[in-house]
Amino acid sequence: MAARQARSTTSAKANPVARMRPGKSAPAIDRDELLAAYSKMLLIRRFEEKAGQLYGMGLVGGFCHLYIGQEAVVTGMQLALEPGDQVITSYRDHGHMIACDMDPKGVMAELTGRSGGYSHGKGGSMHMFSKEKGFYGGHGIVGAQVSLGTGLAFANHYRGNDRVCLTYFGEGASSQGQVFESFNLAALMKLPVIFIIENNRYGMGTNIERASASHDLSQNGAPWHIPGMQVDGMDVLAVKQAGEQAVAHCRAGKGPFLLEMKTYRYRGHSMSDPAKYRTREEVQKMRTEHDCIDLARKELEALGMTEEALKRIDDDIKKRIQDAADFAQASPEPDEAELWTDILVEA
Amino acid sequence: MSTEVLMPALSPTMTEGKLAKWLKKVGDSVKSGDVLAEIETDKATMEVEAVDEGELLKILVPEGTDNVAVNAPIAVLGTRGESVAASPAPKGEAKAEPKAAPEPKAAPKSGSKPAPAPSADKDWGPTSEITVREALRDAMAAEMRRDGDVFLMGEEVAQYQGAYKISQGLLDEFGEKRVIDTPITEHGFTGMAVGAAMSGLKPIVEFMTFNFAMQAIDQIINSAAKTLYMSGGQMGCPIVFRGPNGAAARVAAQHSQCYASWYAHCPGLKVVAPYSAADAKGLLRAAIRDPNPVIFLENEILYGHKFEVPTDDDFILPIGQAKIERAGEDVTIIAFSLMVDVALKAAELLDQQGISAEVINLRTIRPLDIETIVASVKKTSRVVSVEEGWPFAGIGAEIAMQITEHAFDWLDAPPTRVSGLDVPMPYAANLEKLALPQPNWVVDAVKKLF
Numbered sequence: 001m002a003a004r005q006a007r008s009t010t011s012a013k014a015n016p017v018a019r020m021r022p023g024k025s026a027p028a029i030d031r032d033e034l035l036a037a038y039s040k041m042l043l044i045r046r047f048e049e050k051a052g053q054l055y056g057m058g059l060v061g062g063f064c065h066l067y068i069g070q071e072a073v074v075t076g077m078q079l080a081l082e083p084g085d086q087v088i089t090s091y092r093d094h095g096h097m098i099a100c101d102m103d104p105k106g107v108m109a110e111l112t113g114r115s116g117g118y119s120h121g122k123g124g125s126m127h128m129f130s131k132e133k134g135f136y137g138g139h140g141i142v143g144a145q146v147s148l149g150t151g152l153a154f155a156n157h158y159r160g161n162d163r164v165c166l167t168y169f170g171e172g173a174s175s176q177g178q179v180f181e182s183f184n185l186a187a188l189m190k191l192p193v194i195f196i197i198e199n200n201r202y203g204m205g206t207n208i209e210r211a212s213a214s215h216d217l218s219q220n221g222a223p224w225h226i227p228g229m230q231v232d233g234m235d236v237l238a239v240k241q242a243g244e245q246a247v248a249h250c251r252a253g254k255g256p257f258l259l260e261m262k263t264y265r266y267r268g269h270s271m272s273d274p275a276k277y278r279t280r281e282e283v284q285k286m287r288t289e290h291d292c293i294d295l296a297r298k299e300l301e302a303l304g305m306t307e308e309a310l311k312r313i314d315d316d317i318k319k320r321i322q323d324a325a326d327f328a329q330a331s332p333e334p335d336e337a338e339l340w341t342d343i344l345v346e347a
Numbered sequence: 348m349s350t351e352v353l354m355p356a357l358s359p360t361m362t363e364g365k366l367a368k369w370l371k372k373v374g375d376s377v378k379s380g381d382v383l384a385e386i387e388t389d390k391a392t393m394e395v396e397a398v399d400e401g402e403l404l405k406i407l408v409p410e411g412t413d414n415v416a417v418n419a420p421i422a423v424l425g426t427r428g429e430s431v432a433a434s435p436a437p438k439g440e441a442k443a444e445p446k447a448a449p450e451p452k453a454a455p456k457s458g459s460k461p462a463p464a465p466s467a468d469k470d471w472g473p474t475s476e477i478t479v480r481e482a483l484r485d486a487m488a489a490e491m492r493r494d495g496d497v498f499l500m501g502e503e504v505a506q507y508q509g510a511y512k513i514s515q516g517l518l519d520e521f522g523e524k525r526v527i528d529t530p531i532t533e534h535g536f537t538g539m540a541v542g543a544a545m546s547g548l549k550p551i552v553e554f555m556t557f558n559f560a561m562q563a564i565d566q567i568i569n570s571a572a573k574t575l576y577m578s579g580g581q582m583g584c585p586i587v588f589r590g591p592n593g594a595a596a597r598v599a600a601q602h603s604q605c606y607a608s609w610y611a612h613c614p615g616l617k618v619v620a621p622y623s624a625a626d627a628k629g630l631l632r633a634a635i636r637d638p639n640p641v642i643f644l645e646n647e648i649l650y651g652h653k654f655e656v657p658t659d660d661d662f663i664l665p666i667g668q669a670k671i672e673r674a675g676e677d678v679t680i681i682a683f684s685l686m687v688d689v690a691l692k693a694a695e696l697l698d699q700q701g702i703s704a705e706v707i708n709l710r711t712i713r714p715l716d717i718e719t720i721v722a723s724v725k726k727t728s729r730v731v732s733v734e735e736g737w738p739f740a741g742i743g744a745e746i747a748m749q750i751t752e753h754a755f756d757w758l759d760a761p762p763t764r765v766s767g768l769d770v771p772m773p774y775a776a777n778l779e780k781l782a783l784p785q786p787n788w789v790v791d792a793v794k795k796l797f
């Protein structure tokens with residue numbers, strides 16, 4: 001059985017703060033787990049492709065930020081969680097919701113602005129929530145969810161439960177002031193929050209080198225002694241392994257943890273993106289050499305999965321996504337009375 | 348089974364685009380995710396990716412074709428050897444419901460526009476038609492040429508040429524020192540700009556949209572607006588904060604909000620909200636020259652609208668003067684920004700029903716041109732304000748109060764307002780349409796006054 005090497009990458013620069021790295025031990029790959037991860041990643045990818053297609057047909061409006069390329073990050077992290085843990089992220093949120101086991105039908109119907117959507121059509125692509133699945137949104141203001149996630153962790157700490165909160169944000173968002181304020185708060189109060197920077201290299205058209213003077217974002221929590229680690233975010237099992245380490249740290253009451261996921265978005269920032277800020281070759285190289293789904297698929301094949309079995313999974317997923325798309329188009333628009341509901345709780 | 352590849356929409360307001368280039372040719376095999384072609388609009392270029400797999404059997408729209416309608420078939424994918432049916436007729440109407448947003452090219456006819464501006468307005472001579480987007484860029488460029496202390500700063504303003512392409516060409520002309528890309532750090536860079544202004548530089552701060560200025564509102568109000576006062580007049584703050592304000596299309600609650608009344612509430616700020624391209628150009632130039640902090644509220648939907656603008660190099664408009672867009676006798680309709688368009692459409696409808704409406708484009712919200720308003724109300728005796736923002740403590744409330752203070756005896760009916768509904772902006776297309784003022788809302792409000 002293929003033994004797996006430690007997968008997470010770390011940068012070479014020495015730092016006075018303990019630089020965490022995933023354990024050197026290389027556990028054997030659990031085929032069922034990898035298969036589940038592969039299926040989840042593929043489900044997210046097919047979902048996003050369909051969402052893009054519906055956008056092109058005019059069925060989805062406004063901003064629509066696709067997650068294609070980054071699937072391994074949420075999928076791997078989710079493998080490290082337990083029921084009751086929380087997840088919060090930005091507007092690029094479809095993948096996170098599917099990773100949290102939210103129903104693709106409800107997500108797709110929200111994209112089309114229909115009553116069957118998670119927010120009954122009132123939130124759209126950027127704003128969905130599911131308390132039941134521990135998903136706290138879906139936030140449109142860059143950086144805002146970082147303080148909110150810190151607050152979810154505060155509540156866990158306050159209640160003395162064992163829950164941790166995964167707080168996702170982009171490398172672009174990592175410059176926002178409230179991110180650093182949150183780092184301090186979380187470290188000061190030892191809050192069980194994992195800050196996950198999804199470093200896909202670009203915030204809209206600005207690459208990270210032009211946006212941040214910090215070139216090792218995993219060390220951005222260093223002044224507050226927040227342990228940080230860079231992770232190959234295109235390798236779902238490396239992500240899982242790093243996630244487990246971070247979760248264990250939080251659950252042990254040691255305070256926050258910072259993970260910088262090295263990843264890449266294949267599509268434009270939103271649907272209308274001039275894409276003049278990077279070359280087609282760069283995108284192509286990531287897709288052909290580092291794709292998280294291809295990587296998992298190859299590993300599965302090496303573990304003896306047959307092409308036929310994989311094809312069955314693909315077909316199954318295609319069907320699920322088609323069902324979601326059909327549902328999202330058949331679901332009626334919200335009732336006009338919905339305009340006036342949910343503004344304040346009746347008291 | 349062959350499938351058609353359809354022309355995709357890049358944005359909710361796009362109805363057609365150019366098929367710039369094919370990257371695959373007939374006979375190529377295509378995998379999902381492969382880039383098939385490049386398409387262009389005035390705002391952006393984008394790649395069309397294949398969703399389905401197969402062989403590219405036929406290209407229906409050759410590269411270089413302009414004005415390809417969204418949802419029109421552009422190619423056929425299928426399995427090798429399959430014959431392609433006679434090229435499918437382009438589908439007439441897209442099945443998708445029509446978009447809520449007005450098509451940017453449908454500029455209001457200048458013929459429906461009234462007569463010349465108030466007498467105070469100078470005649471600037473010949474005009475040419477440009478978009479609001481171009482007008483804003485031209486205004487910044489003109490002031491940057493004039494004054495080396497003026498610089499532009501914000502997210503994506505330089506290399507990307509502006510998230511909404513307002514700063515197109517400015518980096519080329521003025522270089523990195525004066526056209527500055529910032530990280531996503533609104534609170535920080537706004538404070539930095541205010542500090543620079545305190546020392547006498549004249550920053551133009553672009554907010555990608557005013558929704559994000561909420562991150563920075565403390566620096567705008569506590570630092571920019573109050574410093575002159577707190578320093579006993581020693582230290583002013585010559586700065587412009589500009590960007591799109593209000594609802595765009597289908598971008599939901601956190602990205603669709605009018606901030607006019609938020610800023611207009613505060614002494615120490617001027618608040619400007621242009622409607623036409625001439626407003627945009629003339630007022631932005633004035634805002635940049637103004638020694639005070641000016642909040643300059645643009646509107647994304649208007650960016651692509653075209654208007655006549657004087658070609659005179661010195662063209663500028665005064666802050667604090669409203670414009671009568673259309674003269675009338677029976678009722679005064681007061682609006683700003685995109686709502687001027689709604690007011691003008693309502694005036695047309697009223698005209699057909701025998702009611703002559705005067706439409707005032709406020710242009711500046713603070714200081715409010717109460718003289719122009721009062722003069723009009725004294726003539727018509729009835730008034731309706733129109734704004735996109737929420738009603739409570741909105742601009743309409745202020746206008747009604749000031750009219751009550753200054754022209755109560757001339758009124759034949761209570762001052763009335765039309766506003767956006769008192770709810771966060773919903774995403775769903777049907778609900779969004781119900782949330783924003785429409786011309787018939789204004790017509791109904793006017794008719795209740797008689």
Ligand SMILES: Cc1ncc(C[n+]2csc(CCOP(=O)(O)OP(=O)(O)O)c2C)c(N)n1
Nearest residue numbers: 092140141142170171172173202203204559
């Ligand atoms: C406070 C704020 N400023 C600006 C924006 C506009 N905006 C939306 S996404 C984005 C880029 C964010 O990049 P990053 O954090 O790297 O996330 P990614 O989009 O790559 O997932 C910007 C500038 C916003 N939504 N909120």
Ligand SMILES: [Mg+2]
Nearest residue numbers: 170171202203
């Ligand atoms: Mg990014």
